[in-house]
Amino acid sequence: MNKKNYADFIDEVLMPQLTKETAKKLQESQEDLQQCKWTEGESNTDTDFSKLAGGKAKKSFEEIITLNSLFSHKINIEIDNPDIKIYFKLSEYNTPIKRKIELKSGYAETGNDVIIPGSTIGKLDINTWVIFVLRKKNNQSFEVRYGRYYKGIKITVNELFQDRTPRPKLLFSNYQKVEEIPDTQIVEKDEAWINKYAESAINRIINQSSFKNSSSWQDDLVIEILRIVLENNDILPKILQRLNIDKETLIKKIKNI
Numbered sequence: 001m002n003k004k005n006y007a008d009f010i011d012e013v014l015m016p017q018l019t020k021e022t023a024k025k026l027q028e029s030q031e032d033l034q035q036c037k038w039t040e041g042e043s044n045t046d047t048d049f050s051k052l053a054g055g056k057a058k059k060s061f062e063e064i065i066t067l068n069s070l071f072s073h074k075i076n077i078e079i080d081n082p083d084i085k086i087y088f089k090l091s092e093y094n095t096p097i098k099r100k101i102e103l104k105s106g107y108a109e110t111g112n113d114v115i116i117p118g119s120t121i122g123k124l125d126i127n128t129w130v131i132f133v134l135r136k137k138n139n140q141s142f143e144v145r146y147g148r149y150y151k152g153i154k155i156t157v158n159e160l161f162q163d164r165t166p167r168p169k170l171l172f173s174n175y176q177k178v179e180e181i182p183d184t185q186i187v188e189k190d191e192a193w194i195n196k197y198a199e200s201a202i203n204r205i206i207n208q209s210s211f212k213n214s215s216s217w218q219d220d221l222v223i224e225i226l227r228i229v230l231e232n233n234d235i236l237p238k239i240l241q242r243l244n245i246d247k248e249t250l251i252k253k254i255k256n257i
Contacts, residue, residue, distance in 0.1 A: 001074070006090055007097055009071055014064065014088075016182035019101050019129040021060035022084070023146035024178040026053060026131065033142045038105065038135060050081035053103055053131060057084050084131075102149065105133040106172060112136075112143065113173045115154060120167050126150035127186050134172050145175035150187050156200070202226075202243060206250075226250070 026033065029052070036048035061077050078087040084101040106114035114134055118124075126149045134143040152170035176183060201222045229239055230251065240247055 001092065003090070003093055003097075006071075006075070006088070006093075009068075010075075010088055010097055010099065012184065013068070014061075014075075015099055015101075015129055016184050017064050018057060018060055018086075019131060019146050020176075020178065020180075020182050021064065022053060022057040022101065023131045023144045025056040025060060026133065027142070027144040027178045029056070030142055033133070034140055036139075038107075038139050049105065049133070050083060050103055053101075054079040054081055054084050057086070057101065100128065102128055102130045103133075104130055104152075104170060105135060107135045107139070113171065115169045115171050117167045118149075118153065118170045124149070124189070126153065126189050130170075130175065132170070132172055132175050143172075144178055145172060146178065147175040147183060148185070148187075150189075151175055151183070155197075206243075206245070 032052055033049075036052060038049070039047060058077065058079050065072050065075060074091045076089045076091075078089065078096075079085065080087070083103050086099045086101070087096040088099065089096045102119075104116060106116040108114045112134065128149045129146070130149050130152065131144065131146045132152065134145070136142070149170075152172070152174045153168045154171040154174070155168050201218065204216075204219055205222050205226065229236060230247070236247065240250065243250070
């Protein structure tokens with residue numbers, strides 16, 4: 001069997017099932033999760049959570065692989081952390097196939113949802129599998145969801161641009177519940193993310209009254225850029241068309257800021 005057959009089986013069958021079953025086992029391990037040492041931030045990749053999840057992944061693999069007779073004696077795994085780093089060891093090849101399940105967590109004082117910072121968008125593989133733990137009630141209650149990374153990405157219309165490659169936020173409730181069948185759809189990364197942040201910056205200026213409590217120096221910078229643009233007749237028409245606004249209305253909105 002060639003190595004591509006192994007890789008296809010791992011990506012199309014094992015990884016979706018492994019992520020789902022690991023998430024399910026974590027959901028069923030409330031007492032173990034209570035014993036974890038949790039730190040503030042979007043993930044706990046170097047803590048008890050990572051080790052606990054790795055153990056659940058190992059057990060899940062052992063259960064899953066026995067149901068696939070063609071591969072049951074040809075694939076084994078080693079687990080490492082942070083996150084769940086998986087080395088699929090193949091009986092016919094010396095070099096393992098490496099995959100990863102990213103671990104995320106967030107705390108909610110109230111409600112059943114949380115938004116956390118994600119990874120930088122530049123080199124991000126948005127099809128990576130993720131297990132996301134929502135911590136509640138002083139880290140005594142936990143809800144676990146899973147899915148491909150892109151499912152949780154949330155870029156709002158009023159995002160601030162950043163002083164490095166942006167980190168789109170992740171929304172817990174966008175991920176799948178542990179009882180749901182894995183959504184294995186693969187999507188292309190939207191390379192127009194710079195445009196989205198630019199449009200958000202413009203939106204914050206044009207609709208600034210909606211964001212009075214979240215004003216930023218960046219808004220002032222964008223205003224100055226717009227003033228410069230208004231004096232440049234070469235690029236102004238393109239920008240007005242993109243914003244779907246006429247020059248007089250844009251000038252009026254800027255003057256009223």
